[in-house]
Amino acid sequence: MHPRMLGTDRWRAYSVNDSAMLLAHRIRLDPNNVQATYLARAAGTARFAYNWALAEWQRQYQTSLADPALPKPNWMALCRRLNAIKRTEFPWMLEVTKDAPQIAIMQLGRAFENFFAHRARFPTFRRKGRDERFALSNDQFRVEDKRIRIPKLGWVRTRESLRFAGRIVSACISRLAGSWFASITVDTPNLPLPLAENQGAVGIDLGVKQLATLSTGETFAGPKALRALLVRLRRLSRDLSRKVKGSRNRAKARMKLARLHARIANLRGDSLHQLTTSITRRFHTIGIEDLNVKGMLGNRCLSRAIADMGFGELRRQLLYKAAGRGGQVVVADRWYPSSKTCSHCDFRLEALGLDQRKWICPGCATLHDRDVNAAINLRNMAVSSTVSACGGEGAGLARKRKAKPAPAKQESSGKASFG
Numbered sequence: 213m214h215p216r217m218l219g220t221d222r223w224r225a226y227s228v229n230d231s232a233m234l235l236a237h238r239i240r241l242d243p244n245n246v247q248a249t250y251l252a253r254a255a256g257t258a259r260f261a262y263n264w265a266l267a268e269w270q271r272q273y274q275t276s277l278a279d280p281a282l283p284k285p286n287w288m289a290l291c292r293r294l295n296a297i298k299r300t301e302f303p304w305m306l307e308v309t310k311d312a313p314q315i316a317i318m319q320l321g322r323a324f325e326n327f328f329a330h331r332a333r334f335p336t337f338r339r340k341g342r343d344e345r346f347a348l349s350n351d352q353f354r355v356e357d358k359r360i361r362i363p364k365l366g367w368v369r370t371r372e373s374l375r376f377a378g379r380i381v382s383a384c385i386s387r388l389a390g391s392w393f394a395s396i397t398v399d400t401p402n403l404p405l406p407l408a409e410n411q412g413a414v415g416i417d418l419g420v421k422q423l424a425t426l427s428t429g430e431t432f433a434g435p436k437a438l439r440a441l442l443v444r445l446r447r448l449s450r451d452l453s454r455k456v457k458g459s460r461n462r463a464k465a466r467m468k469l470a471r472l473h474a475r476i477a478n479l480r481g482d483s484l485h486q487l488t489t490s491i492t493r494r495f496h497t498i499g500i501e502d503l504n505v506k507g508m509l510g511n512r513c514l515s516r517a518i519a520d521m522g523f524g525e526l527r528r529q530l531l532y533k534a535a536g537r538g539g540q541v542v543v544a545d546r547w548y549p550s551s552k553t554c555s556h557c558d559f560r561l562e563a564l565g566l567d568q569r570k571w572i573c574p575g576c577a578t579l580h581d582r583d584v585n586a587a588i589n590l591r592n593m594a595v596s597s598t599v600s601a602c603g604g605e606g607a608g609l610a611r612k613r614k615a616k617p618a619p620a621k622q623e624s625s626g627k628a629s630f631g
């Protein structure tokens with residue numbers, strides 16, 4: 213996995229259905245040297261078992277072609293076979309949790325299932341240095357405040373405590389950019405969070421200067437430290453390209469770069485979580501724009517900031533967090549001119565330059581802050597689309613504006629108490 217993916221999916225919503233939601237929380241581990249050695253050995257055992265089972269699978273498949281009477285390979289039979297021979301042939305496997313080899317083979321079974329269903333490519337062998345992970349089923353580990361108990365190892369300290377309450381499903385222990393993480397999947401009952409505090413509406417203008425501007429006038433700046441880190445990132449990537457291929461210095465530089473990528477991703481992820489949690493806690497109806505990210509990425513000045521902030525991620529978080537609190541997110545049509553329309557009199561400008569931060573409406577002479585005005589328009593759009601979705605009166609001007617309901621909204625629109 214590319215280390216860049218570290219931060220943005222530290223909270224991942226797996227699925228949303230009526231009864232429950234699977235959430236994964238990735239927690240950094242603080243193992244001592246002995247524990248780190250164990251973790252590396254368990255990951256190595258998982259990798260060995262996976263590769264052993266994949267080779268066996270291919271061999272059995274070939275022989276079953278030659279003799280159709282022989283059974284086709286399957287993961288459960290491979291698991292049993294390995295259990296029968298590991299004591300004599302691979303005794304070192306017994307030094308780590310039995311889940312390491314067992315779940316690896318189960319994962320191979322799933323990889324083949326995905327392959328047969330045309331969802332994935334043919335499974336490939338796991339590689340040292342790239343595939344450093346093993347999984348634990350819920351009966352094999354325990355989580356307490358700031359520690360996790362792993363079989364045949366004992367308690368390992370963690371940097372934070374588990375964020376979600378609910379039934380623990382599984383854990384995946386993995387090494388990324390030199391650090392160990394436990395990604396713990398929890399089956400949380402729906403509506404795990406208190407309902408949004410005030411049942412009001414808010415519009416969010418996602419920006420370049422600011423991470424976000426709310427219709428209330430509040431602004432959320434992106435993390436300041438990010439700039440400095442990005443400068444360092446450019447320098448380190450340049451350094452790396454100058455190092456001789458295959459040299460020890462190059463390996464060192466690459467590790468440094470991976471760590472920096474991880475830090476940047478974490479920083480970005482944290483600021484997005486703060487923003488989306490704050491908004492979904494306070495507001496029930498949330499209007500955002502559907503950014504034409506492709507079009508904006510074509511603009512060189514904007515691309516950096518947009519890539520840094522991860523708008524798609526921000527939207528994803530808003531959707532699942534709002535759903536968790538009974539709120540709703542309304543996404544404006546991507547051509548909806550939120551910046552160019554006067555939120556006071558509905559006058560629409562022909563054009564508004566990207567660098568124009570303030571403007572005066574020719575219709576009603578109101579002085580607008582570009583971002584706040586856009587956010588107010590998005591709030592109005594969200595409110596009016598909820599009203600018209602329920603067949604209420606007075607949707608007014610905004611009714612003719614197209615608004616695309618987000619999935620979270622569709623679920624609740626029938627129950628909404630507007631109109």
Ligand SMILES: [Zn+2]
Nearest residue numbers: 554557573576
């Ligand atoms: Zn106006």
